[in-house]
Amino acid sequence: MTASITRRRSRRTGMKSKAAVAGAIAVTGALLLTGCGDQRDKTTTTTSAGDTNKAPLFGSLPKDIQSAGVIKVGSDIAYPPVEFKKNGQVVGLDPDLAAALGKVLGVKFEFNNTKFDGLLLGLRSQRYDIAMSAMTDNKSRQEGVDADTGKRVGKGVDFVDYFTAGVSIYTKKGADQGITTWDDLCGKKIVVQRATVSQDLAKAQSKSCEEKGKGKIAIEAYDDDIEAQTRLRAGGADAGSSDFPVAAYAVKTSGGGNDFQLVGEQVEAAPYGIAVPKGNDQLRDALKQALALIIANGEYDKIIAKWGVKEGAVDKAVVNGGK
Structure with a gap:
């Protein structure tokens, strides 16, 4: 949602303490499906x-x-x-x-x-x-x-x-690979929407991973969040990240709720x-x-x-x- 426009959002760019918007923003079953240039x-x-x-x-x-x-x-x-x-x-x-x-x-x-x-x-x-x-x-x-x-x-x-x-991480359902925090993404691939807080967080975390000798994060950024979800659904990445309401909506609706799952807590809660x-x-x-x-x-x-x-x-x- 800057020229590098910290999206929708940004809570970018350094990782702050986890600030789960308590109780997860519940996305109702009534919602229908699951986000910048000319x-x-x-x-x-x-x-x-x-x-x-x-x-x-x-x-x-x-x-x-x-x-x-x-x-x-x-x-x-x-x-x-x-x-x-x-x-x-x-x-x-x-x-x-x-x-x-x-x-x-x-x-x-x-x-x-x-x-x-x-x-x-x-x-x-x-x-x-x-x-x-x-x-x-x-x-x-x-x-x-x-x-x-x-x-x-x-x-x-x-x-x-x-x-x-806040911002959330999600994975394919039943294939979280032990990912529960951003630290767990070291050496893995994540998909995000371009110019978003999720991309900024991934960049910051990748730098931290390298400094710890754990291997950087491979980041694939797309024009919109739906493209990123499609890539993850096809097995082209280990995880995805987006704002919590959007991630929760994708988890609720994609494949009838069978494609994705949320992992860990929200971070970087912001207006x-x-x-x-x-x-x-x-x-x-x-x-x-x-x-x-x-x-x-x-x-x-x-x-x-x-x-x-x-x-x-x-x-x-x-x-x-x-x-």
Whole structure:
């Protein structure tokens, strides 16, 4: 979910203490299947807007967005259950939350499908007004710093934090090879989505493995998480890693629950945030107010419960809460 865009997420890059989001974010059986460059396709999906005469926060938005009636969203729409396509429609946690925000703001949220590692570039080029794609709020993104090189690549973004998740490891079912922690991956192969926290963690762990003389980790990175899952399912790797909600969803749904299993605990628990370009304080603050309102009126909790991710819920709207 940086130029090396610590995804969806990043909790990157050094390994921190295990911070399991207790009780695992349960993914319900009702969920259907299982996540950055140029636009992946030209398909857009627009959420419904509230009546501007009744929307309590319409006046808080920048004038250009009031006039357009639309907030353009960059999103990597291949990351179930956070955002994915079902029967040609964009569904998931993020689209539902965006629709709820749109009702109190009185505008539509238009989702544009884009590779994850191109989302921040899309914001810098003003292709999108915001990015909402299970993107982890962290200091490197806030400051516009490439997590790999340490070099500044842009002005950075502000985040309106709306969810919390950790990173998990999963293997083929019945073939965990004794893997329960990241240390157990030394000398093995892992598949991840490119530019994600999982990739950053794997890089950091591989360096640690080499320093301990245990053999580096072979890392295969793919454009989206589904491709990584396909590789693991075919026996092309020893393990995979992604954000816990996504890993748990894959374990629940892939092959009717017979393909994968979660191993060990979550690590690097951190907030997902709606990314807003630096300097657009009015839009950032309007989104924060809107999130606070749907938390207060109960709509937020309904959506969180619908997608079976109650353990990741937040109880207040925060800006730039990531570390």
